[in-house]
Structures are given as structure tokens and as C-alpha cells.
Amino acid sequence: ATIRHGSKRNIRTTPMEHFQEVRLIKLENENDLLTSEATHLNYDPGDVVLIMPQNSPASVAKFLALLSSEDRSVENRLLPESVLQLSVLHEDMPIPECLKKPFRLSDCAQNYWDLNAIPRRYLFEVLAYVTTNELEKEKLLELSSSTGQEELYSYCNRPRRTMVEVLADFPYATA
Incomplete structure (x- = not known):
């Protein structure tokens, strides 16, 4: 029950x-x-x-505001009520039962993604790949490199910066 x-x-x-x-x-x-x-x-x-923890309404609102910002192009804008459907890309990575049905972006942000997590190195590598700004790309590559670990620690771990705060700091990567 x-x-x-x-x-x-x-x-x-x-x-x-x-x-x-x-x-x-x-x-x-x-x-x-x-x-x-x-x-x-x-x-x-x-x-x-x-x-089953949930993200705070404030964290979810800030995250969804980043994805639905007027600064984003219309085709890249994700609204809170956007409906998502996951599909299997590889048989070794099955979709959890609770996510096999279509779901709203806002529900996923509130119940599944850890928006308060301290980002790890891989996030910066992914953001560097998708950003359209050279300054951002340079900084993201530095933070994702093995030589930039002290800088990553100072930027993320020491101040306990969250995933949402990092995404807000790199607007071209999230656009």
C-alpha cells in the first residue's frame, strides 16, 4: 500500500x-x-x-524556469507541462517501470532528478559538448579535466553548489 x-x-x-x-x-x-x-x-x-524524497518546490521552479526561459529558442524550450516518453536505446539499460508511461517534465523534476546534488566531473564534460559559447566551453573543459579537479572542488564541493545553480551559471550550455 x-x-x-x-x-x-x-x-x-x-x-x-x-x-x-x-x-x-x-x-x-x-x-x-x-x-x-x-x-x-x-x-x-x-x-x-x-x-521517496522530493525536490523542494523552489528548486523545481528554478530548474523549470531555466528550461522554459524566453531566452531559449522555441524548439529548445521545455515547458513544465511538456510530456516526455522514454525509449530503450540499449537492451542493457532498461527503463524503470515507473518511467515507462508518458510523464510530465515537472513530475520528473520533482520526483526523480536530484536537483540538489553536487555535480560531478561528467556533467561539465557534457555541458562543454553542448555549449555554443567558447568561453563557457573553455571553462567547462577545464572543470571536467583531470588537471582541473582542484578548481572543480573549489567551484562545486566547497560551496556545495547544486545542479540547478551550475546550470544557471552556464546559460549557453542550457539554452
């Missing part, structure tokens, strides 16, 4: 200096928000809970 919950509390239970992070997450049922009675879940030992 699928029951939607928000988190009431998300507390780290291990000390900050401990190498492993363990958390106590208290869930809030949708029904808890509507009535004063809590809905109790029945579960047995060995049952599994799957937690």
Missing part, C-alpha cells in the same frame, strides 16, 4: 564526528494534517519502508 507522509522530525542520532550517519525520522501522515486523530500503520517485523 502507498501512503504519503511528510517528515515531522529528522534527527541525526550519531555524533557529528562519527563516520556513519544514522537518522531517526518521524513521519506525518496526510490524514494527521486533516484530523486530530493519528492514523496508525500496522506493520510486522521484516516489513520495509521505502522513502
Whole structure:
């Protein structure tokens, strides 16, 4: 059964200096928000809970604004309500069951893509390939090179720059 919950509390239970992070997450049922009675879940030992995080509405809005910007050419503009359909390009890379049906871009951005991830080197390589601006291309190639790893760390990891922030910093690559 699928029951939607928000988190009431998300507390780290291990000390900050401990190498492993363990958390106590208290869930809030949708029904808890509507009535004063809590809905109790029945579960047995060995049952599994799957937690599916979602991106914040602010991150999704910023990402979708980049893709639907008036600065983009009409043929490259992706609107939040755009419907996407995935197809298999290689038999070793099957499409997950939940993405076999057509879906809206906004749903994918909210539920599947990690917009708050710190980008890795490969993203900069891909952006360098698609950008139409030589200055951007030069910077992206530097960040994706083995010699540019210190620069990549300073740009992405140290300030904890997100995927959306990086895409906003390279407008020609996202156009």
C-alpha cells in the first residue's frame, strides 16, 4: 500500500564526528494534517519502508524556469507541462517501470532528478559538448579535466553548489 507522509522530525542520532550517519525520522501522515486523530500503520517485523524524497518546490521552479526561459529558442524550450516518453536505446539499460508511461517534465523534476546534488566531473564534460559559447566551453573543459579537479572542488564541493545553480551559471550550455 502507498501512503504519503511528510517528515515531522529528522534527527541525526550519531555524533557529528562519527563516520556513519544514522537518522531517526518521524513521519506525518496526510490524514494527521486533516484530523486530530493519528492514523496508525500496522506493520510486522521484516516489513520495509521505502522513502521517496522530493525536490523542494523552489528548486523545481528554478530548474523549470531555466528550461522554459524566453531566452531559449522555441524548439529548445521545455515547458513544465511538456510530456516526455522514454525509449530503450540499449537492451542493457532498461527503463524503470515507473518511467515507462508518458510523464510530465515537472513530475520528473520533482520526483526523480536530484536537483540538489553536487555535480560531478561528467556533467561539465557534457555541458562543454553542448555549449555554443567558447568561453563557457573553455571553462567547462577545464572543470571536467583531470588537471582541473582542484578548481572543480573549489567551484562545486566547497560551496556545495547544486545542479540547478551550475546550470544557471552556464546559460549557453542550457539554452
